[in-house]
Amino acid sequence: ATWSSINEVPKTKWDFIIIGGGTAGSVLAGRLTEDQKFNVLVIEAGPNNEGVLNSIVPGLQRRLPNSLYDWNYTTVPMKGFNNRAIAYPRGHLLGGSSAINGMVYTRGAASDYDRWAKVTGDSGWSWNKLQPYLDKQEKFEPPADNHDVTGMIDPKVHSTTGAVPVSIPGFPHPGTDEVTLAVTKELGGEFHYNLDWNSGRPLGVGWLQATIGHDGTRSSAATAYLTPRVRNRKNLHIVTETRVTRVLQTTGTRGLDIRTVEIGSPDTPDRVLLTAAKEVILAAGAIGTPQILLNSGIGDREELEALGIPVVLHNPSVGQNLTDHTLLGVSFGLKPGAIDQGPWANLSFDPALQEQALALWQTNRTGPYVAVVPADHIGWVRVPENSSIFDEFEDRSSGPNAAHIEMIIGTVADTYNTGLSMISPASRGSLKIQSNNPFDDPLIDPNFFDSDFDVLVMREGINAALRFADAPVLKNITTGILGPLANITSDDEIDAFIRNSAGSAWHPVGTTAMSPKNAGWGVVDPDLLVKRVSGLRIVDASIMPYIPCAHTQTPVYLIAERAADLVKEAWK
Numbered sequence: 001a002t003w004s005s006i007n008e009v010p011k012t013k014w015d016f017i018i019i020g021g022g023t024a025g026s027v028l029a030g031r032l033t034e035d036q037k038f039n040v041l042v043i044e045a046g047p048n049n050e051g052v053l054n055s056i057v058p059g060l061q062r063r064l065p066n067s068l069y070d071w072n073y074t075t076v077p078m079k080g081f082n083n084r085a086i087a088y089p090r091g092h093l094l095g096g097s098s099a100i101n102g103m104v105y106t107r108g109a110a111s112d113y114d115r116w117a118k119v120t121g122d123s124g125w126s127w128n129k130l131q132p133y134l135d136k137q138e139k140f141e142p143p144a145d146n147h148d149v150t151g152m153i154d155p156k157v158h159s160t161t162g163a164v165p166v167s168i169p170g171f172p173h174p175g176t177d178e179v180t181l182a183v184t185k186e187l188g189g190e191f192h193y194n195l196d197w198n199s200g201r202p203l204g205v206g207w208l209q210a211t212i213g214h215d216g217t218r219s220s221a222a223t224a225y226l227t228p229r230v231r232n233r234k235n236l237h238i239v240t241e242t243r244v245t246r247v248l249q250t251t252g253t254r255g256l257d258i259r260t261v262e263i264g265s266p267d268t269p270d271r272v273l274l275t276a277a278k279e280v281i282l283a284a285g286a287i288g289t290p291q292i293l294l295n296s297g298i299g300d301r302e303e304l305e306a307l308g309i310p311v312v313l314h315n316p317s318v319g320q321n322l323t324d325h326t327l328l329g330v331s332f333g334l335k336p337g338a339i340d341q342g343p344w345a346n347l348s349f350d351p352a353l354q355e356q357a358l359a360l361w362q363t364n365r366t367g368p369y370v371a372v373v374p375a376d377h378i379g380w381v382r383v384p385e386n387s388s389i390f391d392e393f394e395d396r397s398s399g400p401n402a403a404h405i406e407m408i409i410g411t412v413a414d415t416y417n418t419g420l421s422m423i424s425p426a427s428r429g430s431l432k433i434q435s436n437n438p439f440d441d442p443l444i445d446p447n448f449f450d451s452d453f454d455v456l457v458m459r460e461g462i463n464a465a466l467r468f469a470d471a472p473v474l475k476n477i478t479t480g481i482l483g484p485l486a487n488i489t490s491d492d493e494i495d496a497f498i499r500n501s502a503g504s505a506w507h508p509v510g511t512t513a514m515s516p517k518n519a520g521w522g523v524v525d526p527d528l529l530v531k532r533v534s535g536l537r538i539v540d541a542s543i544m545p546y547i548p549c550a551h552t553q554t555p556v557y558l559i560a561e562r563a564a565d566l567v568k569e570a571w572k
């Protein structure tokens with residue numbers, strides 16, 4: 001059942017307490033309670049996801065950041081961003097960030113996972129060994145408008161039997177799509193048509209896939225794994241609007257046995273303590289998880305002591321290695337009438353059209369709101385092999401089939417857009433706490449563009465967008481690049497523009513990274529148990545040692561699906 005106060009939850013013996021009912025937490029809750037002998041409690045800080053219209057209708061996604069369903073964080077000012085601080089949304093409801101995200105469904109390159117396997121010494125994290133978990137995770141369905149997807153995806157690399165409905169856009173944009181596909185034919189090479197970039201070999205341009213199924217509705221970890229049937233299980237209890245402040249040594253145990261969870265609210269000094277018989281599983285995400293560990297005295301000794309927090313375990317890796325992708329919009333003007341965009345061309349700006357789109361969605365799940373944005377393709381490209389970048393810097397991508405840059409391609413009104421993401425970053429940031437008050441916001445420092453490599457690759461991304469737009473079919477109908485890039489040519493000016501304009505793709509990972517079992521760095525072992533502690537596991541985006549060249553929800557789903565098996569195996 002789902003409750004909204006810890007006082008309502010029946011008192012019982014919990015085998016597992018999951019902190020955070022987000023993307024990973026929902027998967028774990030659903031999978032662990034398949035075994036009736038496990039009694040599971042999920043504690044989620046945000047509200048229930050059920051009935052939250054903005055989270056249900058894909059086209060209303062943009063209303064979720066900076067709302068009640070967002071933690072509403074801001075980063076620290078970042079030097080590489082010319083001292084800009086930026087908003088940093090994180091999901092604050094059941095389903096977590098999967099319930100507020102952009103729904104793009106990407107897996108990255110096979111070599112991204114093989115790199116995890118290599119650095120952790122656990123082949124279980126390799127692309128091949130993770131395939132069964134992809135099968136359990138994905139439920140590929142026909143798109144909302146039922147169009148034939150032959151030639152638009154490779155069915156061999158998709159599962160139709162997993163938990164999370166996935167499809168390609170159910171409201172395509174024929175005029176734009178025709179142009180984009182014509183570019184792939186004209187240019188080929190780095191922009192060749194890739195039938196399915198979710199095959200482990202992403203390079204090229206192919207159709208966008210999203211966690212939106214046949215019903216034109218967002219699938220989140222909560223809608224897919226915490227279905228009404230699952231919530232009815234006697235061995236699953238979910239409590240929302242309840243915040244975990246710390247994890248604690250369990251009374252009567254020796255060594256560092258941490259299976260006790262402290263719940264609190266800023267409105268009262270009262271705290272509730274709950275203990276799990278088997279494990280506490282931290283799934284509070286790349287920001288929440290290290291924050292709870294630091295509040296609990298697990299982190300760098302000197303920094304904790306400076307805040308007056310008693311040190312439980314000295315581990316300077318906690319909160320380090322924060323890695324994220326940067327984003328930069330690059331647009332080209334379209335000649336009037338060059339692409340027939342139908343009646344919805346101004347949807348993004350026109351409230352009357354937005355009302356019509358919502359009405360259509362509500363009537364029969366059709367219209368533009370079955371998709372999140374009017375973009376139907378993604379291109380994945382590499383910096384050319386002969387680029388001088390590699391004279392100075394080592395390549396940070398996971399291998400020759402991994403991408404450095406992502407281009408999200410579509411049109412809005414009279415602009416043809418290539419949203420660029422720098423997805424092979426060298427920069428690493430950190431997550432720290434600013435006081436011993438667990439309710440204070442953490443200090444989030446993605447440290448974007450700390451490394452010049454990242455700026456140079458982003459500049460190469462702009463060059464790639466220019467090469468793309470130079471295809472005759474596009475060149476004929478566009479008026480050139482828009483914004484400041486139209487008037488600047490020197491590398492220094494371009495770099496300044498990048499540092500002044502880029503944002504985040506909202507993909508923070510790596511703040512409690514996994515490392516080999518006896519490594520002197522890292523926070524969790526390859527089985528995701530916290531090093532030098534018993535009873536405490538971490539399952540979420542924090543454990544990634546490297547960020548994949550992918551939007552991060554699918555990698556999190558894979559981590560959580562495998563983790564569920566690791567936990568079941570440990571307690572069978």
Ligand SMILES: Cc1cc2nc3c(=O)[nH]c(=O)nc-3n(C[C@H](O)[C@H](O)[C@H](O)COP(=O)(O)OP(=O)(O)OC[C@H]3O[C@@H](n4cnc5c(N)ncnc54)[C@H](O)[C@@H]3O)c2cc1C
Binds near residue numbers: 019
């Ligand atoms: C705006 C936005 C757009 C994105 N777009 C995409 C996209 O299009 N495609 C994609 O693949 N990825 C996208 N991502 C990234 C992706 O959604 C995340 O990487 C992924 O969902 C993270 O999963 P997680 O389980 O690690 O954390 P989350 O899903 O964030 O879950 C953490 C949960 O823990 C809860 N929690 C935190 N602290 C506490 C506490 N102290 N007590 C109790 N509960 C707590 C949170 O409320 C949350 O529910 C986007 C993210 C955002 C924010």
